């Protein structure tokens with residue numbers, strides 16, 4: 006074990022963070038998680054094995070100066086996951102960018118004050134690497150998203166600005182602690198709590214008749230349990246440094262639908278019409294203007310392009326091996342059934 010002091014996990018109530026908390030407790034660590042509401046609202050965290058003796062939950066909001074001082078006090082490691090993950094927000098600046106960027110500054114300032122921090126593990130995203138697939142290019146940790154803005158994919162913009170803020174802070178203030186960023190792609194897998202996070206919501210949408218047909222879309226996926234492990238490995242491995250693109254493999258919408266049908270989930274209103282050819286893509290791009298702004302833009306930017314990602318650094322340096330995405334998808338869907346998120350065709 007790397008430390009006897011508590012490990013601080015911000016946004017402990019979140020889909021990814023809850024798995025990080027679970028993994029830390031399982032490995033014997035003490036954990037101090039930050040939440041926004043009263044701890045009673047998170048029975049799924051309080052019920053985790055080891056939580057009774059080794060989990061402490063403290064309240065903190067990204068937009069409150071000094072909010073994380075108490076949370077990081079006496080810790081050697083901080084895992085900063087808290088950041089709004091939403092699309093189609095009313096005000097991208099106040100709903101996404103401010104909490105992501107100001108929150109990053111707030112947590113970094115608290116880490117400096119604490120004097121005990123050795124490393125901050127920052128949950129960034131593929132969004133900070135690129136906001137669009139490029140069939141001609143293999144994306145690596147060297148790439149930065151330079152396309153997003155408040156008007157174009159503002160969630161991706163918020164993640165890019167937040168990660169840049171973190172690296173700039175380290176470069177200019179030269180604190181005693183270092184920074185390691187984990188940049189996951191679409192994170193799927195079973196949820197410890199009842200809420201449906203944004204990526205699993207997309208799988209739920211595919212199974213709920215939201216899409217008129219199978220589009221020429223593909224995504225990089227990674228299981229949430231592997232993302233949690235990656236954060237721990239980045240904490241435990243002294244040699245870890247820089248950014249880590251955290252992706253198991255990419256999968257096309259056509260293959261996702263085929264897998265779900267062949268795995269017995271055909272009772273749900275999965276799309277059957279193949280719109281993944283040239284004409285279908287043109288149609289989908291035209292129809293995208295009838296969608297909410299960010300969803301429409303996402304379709305126009307992504308349809309017809311292949312995402313290619315290099316995950317060799319994380320495998321080589323952190324020694325991680327990834328769960329096959331097909332297994333992860335099936336478990337995701339079974340978990341959504343368990344929580345009652347899916348409604349079969351009538």
Ligand code: NDP
Nearest residue numbers: 016018019020021041066067086087088089130191192204
């Ligand atoms: P969730 O929405 O499940 O979790 C987000 C967490 O951030 C919640 O704990 C939420 O608290 C907290 N949060 C949001 N706004 C604030 C705020 N103003 N003050 C304090 N806490 C706040 O998302 P995920 O678990 O999926 O995402 C976690 C991180 O991983 C994010 O940084 C996201 O960008 C990143 N990521 C996620 C991917 C995915 O596919 N899921 C892919 C790549 C990166 P509350 O519960 O109170 O709302």
